[in-house]
Amino acid sequence: MSNLAVYCMTLLVTLSPPDPAKHRPPPGWHETLEQRVERYQGIAADVAAVARTRVEAAVLLGVAWHESGFARDVDLGPCYQGPGFKGRCDGGRAVGMWQIQEANREKRDLWRQNRREAAREAWRRILMSRASCAKNVPDEVLALYASGNCSSRHGRVAARSLDHAIRRALLVRHDDVRHDDDARGAAR
Numbered sequence: 001m002s003n004l005a006v007y008c009m010t011l012l013v014t015l016s017p018p019d020p021a022k023h024r025p026p027p028g029w030h031e032t033l034e035q036r037v038e039r040y041q042g043i044a045a046d047v048a049a050v051a052r053t054r055v056e057a058a059v060l061l062g063v064a065w066h067e068s069g070f071a072r073d074v075d076l077g078p079c080y081q082g083p084g085f086k087g088r089c090d091g092g093r094a095v096g097m098w099q100i101q102e103a104n105r106e107k108r109d110l111w112r113q114n115r116r117e118a119a120r121e122a123w124r125r126i127l128m129s130r131a132s133c134a135k136n137v138p139d140e141v142l143a144l145y146a147s148g149n150c151s152s153r154h155g156r157v158a159a160r161s162l163d164h165a166i167r168r169a170l171l172v173r174h175d176d177v178r179h180d181d182d183a184r185g186a187a188r
Helices: 003-015 033-050 054-068 072-076 088-092 105-113 115-132 143-147 153-171
Strands: none
Touching: 003 033, 003 054, 003 153, 033 054, 033 072, 033 115, 054 072, 054 115, 054 153, 105 115, 115 143, 143 153
């Protein structure tokens, strides 16, 4: 595991500890601690392959945490829409941990099936939102990402919530979690 991937793993286990008792998965999506740690390792590797710096990794994982909580069904798809979980993933319109909405079915399928490509697209959209909404106050520059519009009240509120999650991720230090050789120690 690269240093950036280890840092990503630290972010994952700090933002959403993998202890199954702390998660309420939808029916059919339960995972053991070992399965969750293994999935988190895959997420860490994919984000580390896309991000060039710890800041970029923290932004990507902060957004993913806010959008999906790293839920297994949202990550692996399809997002569960049954009783008690209705409306998730924007009613099934959004895919992947970054909850990307796209009309083009081929692109949507790619991002549902390929986490690394979804992270790339999320990063592209984050940068596009920052540029498009540059006139917004700093904690509202992700309004386009959050709602598709830089100026709507809903978009600005959603952007502030995203910004809060990113700031939380940016506070995580690499040494906040102990990592054993196989990363299972970090998950406990």
